[in-house]
Amino acid sequence: MVYTVKNQKEVLWSLLLLFILVISINDFSKWLLFFALIFSIVILAFLFIKYQFEINEDYLSYQILLFRLPIYKTRIPPNEIIQIRFKRVGWSAKGAIIRVHKGFNIRIVNFDSDNVFKDLLDFASRNGIPHCKTKDYCILEK
Numbered sequence: 001m002v003y004t005v006k007n008q009k010e011v012l013w014s015l016l017l018l019f020i021l022v023i024s025i026n027d028f029s030k031w032l033l034f035f036a037l038i039f040s041i042v043i044l045a046f047l048f049i050k051y052q053f054e055i056n057e058d059y060l061s062y063q064i065l066l067f068r069l070p071i072y073k074t075r076i077p078p079n080e081i082i083q084i085r086f087k088r089v090g091w092s093a094k095g096a097i098i099r100v101h102k103g104f105n106i107r108i109v110n111f112d113s114d115n116v117f118k119d120l121l122d123f124a125s126r127n128g129i130p131h132c133k134t135k136d137y138c139i140l141e142k
Contacts, residue, residue, distance in 0.1 A: 001119060003111040005051040016043045053108060055119045060098065062106050076100055078127035084120060088136035096120055 019040040023033060045066065054061040060081075063073040082099040089095035089109050094117050096108040108116060124131040133141075 001115075002052055002054045003113060003116045004053075006110050006112055007047075007049075009047060012043055012047050016040055016047070019043065053106075053111060053116065055116070055123050060106075060123070074103055074106075076103075076106075078123075078129055081124075081129050084124050084129055084131040086117060086121070086131065086133040086137045088134060088140055092140065094137060094140055 019036045022036045023040065048067055049071075050065045050068075052061075052063050052065065058077065060076045061074070062076070064071045076098070080101050082101060085097045085099070087095050087097065093109065094114065096117060098106040098108065098120075100106070108120065121131065123129070
C-alpha cells in the first residue's frame with residue numbers, strides 16, 4: 001500500500017508571503033534582498049515536494065518527488081534492514097525509524113494514515129526484522 005505525507009503547507013505559505021513582503025520593501029541592503037529571494041525560492045520548492053512510502057510483500061519503497069519527478073528513491077529488501085524503531089514524535093504523533101545497512105535511515109512521520117505503523121509492524125514480523133517500541137509509543141497505542 002502507498003502512503004503519502006500530510007504536509008503543513010499553511011506555515012510554508014505564510015513564510016513565503018512574509019518573504020515576498022520583505023522583497024517588495026526595497027529599503028534593505030542588497031545582500032538581505034538576495035537572501036530573501038533565495039529563501040523564497042526554496043520555500044516555493046518545498047511547497048511542491050511530496051513524500052511517498054510503499055509497503056510491499058517483498059520490499060519497502062521510499063521516494064521524494066518534486067513536481068512528480070523523483071529526487072530520491074530507494075527500495076529496501078528485508079535483509080538490508082537492521083532495525084525498525086517505533087517512537088513517539090511530538091506530543092501525540094507516532095513515528096518510526098527504519099535503520100538500514102547502506103544508505104540513509106528512513107523516518108516515517110506524519111503520513112496520511114496511522115495504518116502505516118500497523119502495516120510496518122506486520123512487515124517486520126513477517127520478515128523477521130528486529131523491532132522495538134519505546135514506552136512513549138506504547139502509551140499512544142492505548
